[in-house]
Amino acid sequence: MAIPQHTIDQILDRTDIVELIGQRVKLKKTGRTYSGCCPFHQEKTPSFHVYRDKQYYHCFGCQANGNAIRFLMDIDQRNFVEVMKELSSQTGIELPQEQHDNKRLSYTREKVVAKTTPAPSPVSTTLTEPTANTDQASAPIETPPLDFAIDPFEQFQPQYADPEHDVFFDISPEQHVEADGNLYDLLENIANFYQQQLPLSKSAQRYFKKRGLSNETIQYWRLGYAPDDWQHLQHAFPQDIQGLKLLGLIRTSDNGRDFDLLRDRVIFPIRDSKGRVVGFGGRALNDEIKPKYINSPDSEVFHKNRLLYGLYEGRKQKAHDWLMVEGYMDVIALQQSGVYGAVATLGTASNEEHLNILFKQNNQLTIAFDGDAAGQKAARRTLEIALPLLSDGRELKFFVLPDQHDPDSLMRQEGFETFNRLWQQSPLLSDFIFALLSQQHQITTPEGKSQVMAELNQLTELLPKHGSYRYLLKQFFKEKLGFNKKWQPQVSLDASLSFNIRTKDEDFATAILIHYPYLYSHFETLRAIIQPDQLLAQVLTTIDRVFEQLPDDQEQASYFILGACSAYHYELNEILQRTHIHMLIQAPEMADQQAKEYALALQEKYLKLKLKSPSSLRESRHLRQQLNELTKQISLKLIQ
Incomplete structure (x- = not known):
């Protein structure tokens, strides 16, 4: 098969x-x-x-x-x-039967008996000023009327270059079946055709120039123009009518007339993860035409819900940080300015598949939204889609744009430095949820706090059941709303500014474990390499023994661990007072991140100690492999 x-x-x-x-x-x-x-x-x-x-x-x-x-x-x-x-x-993805998949991607080509005519001057792909009267009048009609007093298809029959052979032809009715065509090959030829039409349209060139795009950017994204007559694709690709219909680029009206889907629009070729053209987006040049944007319909090669515009280009540029925005122009403008990880959905709302695709690029992801009511509504919807995907280690941020700005306009008016600063300052999911819910309820009253916690409980139920984030988010909200006031330590500013006592990583790790026992999973591997007489080793052993019995509430869990570690009460009390861990960690993501960093640092420290006196050559080799892998993990975190 x-x-x-x-x-x-x-x-x-x-x-x-x-x-x-x-x-x-x-x-x-x-x-x-x-x-x-x-x-x-x-x-x-x-x-x-x-x-x-x-x-x-x-x-x-x-x-x-x-x-x-x-x-x-x-x-x-x-x-x-x-x-x-x-x-x-x-x-749930079906495998093709023998030759079945190839058949789905193929169509029957028709051989046209062509009558060559003198060719006009060659089409140039360089964006220079076109000759006069190259633009036809923009028509706000998006589907042909049922009855024509004058048939526009007969009145306007321009000649087009065959993009493969640069031969100009008239169509003859004499046709017969030739070889099969491939949809990917056809899409590539159509993309070339639209690119060739761009230098012939002053209004299309003016649109891209107004949006600040350079010639290099236009060429890189293969931007083009769809002429405004009703049958330009039929004339350019007379052998490929069946393929054009399979792609949805040719439609049939109620009276049986074929017409092109995209007309008098600037064209954005859409590429899949392998760089193949799979569809097109078209933006109307006449703002009276609705809808403003049209995308190719789903086909055998084009699936909107599983594609992101700009993903291929971002991977090609080796993007690390990824930002989901709304439109094609946002993606192009941001990448032109150096934000290579910008992507957009293809005229659809973001879904689980889109987010999973991006989480595979990086566990940290940012989504941009307008600051108006519609933007907040979209953010809430995306939030509910994203929560089930937030397994431990994944981080989601919300970039709320200033009023009257989209990413493109913000970048052009404020510049890269300001844009990047606002992006990096975007609130984490925990802060965003708190801001969103506190705007809707009066959190200074018991009733308002109760309503916030009720909505939070509904949202946290969407989080993965296995992992610490659900627990940490609830504790974060309780602290924000003042439920854990008695647990907030009295911080001495003199003490916090004293650098005479050096606090060890083991002490910070111990304080995190006492305050956030559910983060034990990050430190569990330390038990195999840490010296057993260390206080941290004793705490880890104790937590491992009682982990399944821990209460869900953070305060109760902390008391539980303190009780289980009562033999080390004085040492632990001194560490908690000295580290002020509660004041240093203000969000659940921060607690999780700090736990990971201390765990990695301590693993590296104790692996190096064991390497100084291995029990055997085999153990030495194994420890070296572990250390090499750990070094890679630490390097990746430093890059992030």
Whole structure:
């Protein structure tokens, strides 16, 4: 069975490799990865790591590595087709029958007996001033009327260059079936055709110039123009009418007339993750025409809900930070100014698939919204979609734009530095939710606080059940609303400004664990390498023993741990007073982030200590592999 690459990619995108491998291997979250003992060789200390964001696994002991398909093939000794059938069943993506997928991407081409005519001057793709009268009058009508007093298709029959052969022709009725065409090839030719038409339209060039786009940007994004007559694609591609209809670029009116979907519009070719043109967006040049934007309809190669405009270009530019905006022009203008990670949905609201695609690029994601009521409504909807996806380690920020600005206008008027500063200052999800709910309720009254907590409980129910974020978010709101006043330490400014006593990383880690016991999962791996006589080691052992019994409430959980660690009461009390951990950590994301950083730093410290006196050559080699992997994790965090 021949399985096309795009089907394989779809199946891998919908397969959670951590969940799949977790059914065969006991995995524990360690920083940004999941680790366990390798199933492909015997080992006691975990060296097998699974990367959810990359959908990849790697063993630093035996060097086994690959994706979900390779794992199932190797673990069960099955062939590729058998594994693909299983994953197909799990993800709901059908595999093609023999030759079926190729047929879906093909169409019948018609051979046209062409009568060549003297060609006009060659079409140039350089954006120079066009000759006079090259623009036709913009018509606000988007579908042809049912009855024509004068048939516009007969009155206006221009000649077009064949984009493949640069031959000009008239259409003859004598036709016969030729070879099959491919939809991807046709889309590429159409994109070239629209690009060739741009230098012929003064109004289209004026539009891009007004939006501040350079010639280099226009060429890079392959921007173009769709002429305003009703059948320009039929004339340019007379052999490919069936393919054009399959793509939805030619429509049929009620009276049986074929007409082009995109007319008198600037054109934005849409590329998939591999850089192939799969569809087009068109923006009307006449503002009286509604809708202002039209996209190609869904087809065999174009699926709006699974594509993001600018994703391919951002990957090509090796973007690290990703920002979801609203429109094509926002994406292009931002990338022209150096914000390479800007993407937009294709005329649809953002959905789970869009967010998952971006979370695979980076666990930190920002979404831009207008500051008006409509923007707040869209933000609330996106929030409810995003919450189920926020497993531990993922971070979502909300960039609320100043009034009367979109990202494009903000960048052009305020410049890159201001734009970037406002972006980086965007509130985290926890702060955004609190601001959103506190605007709707009077939080100075008990009734208002109760309403806020009731809505928060509804929202947190959407969060993944496994993980610390649900717990941390509730505690964050309780502290913001003043429920935990008695637990706020009295901070001495003199003490906080004293640098005479150096506080160890172990002390901060201990304070975090006492105050946020549910963050124990970040430190669990330390138990295997930390010196057992350390106070932190004793606290970790105690929490591990009672973890399943911890109360849901943070204050009660902290009291519970303090009681369980009563043998170290005086040492712990001194550490809590000295670190002021409650004042240093103001948001649940911050607590989670601090816990990860201290855990990584301490792992590195104790691995280096053990390397000084390994018990055997084998242990030394294994410790070195662990340290190398840890160093990579720390380097990635520094880059972020």
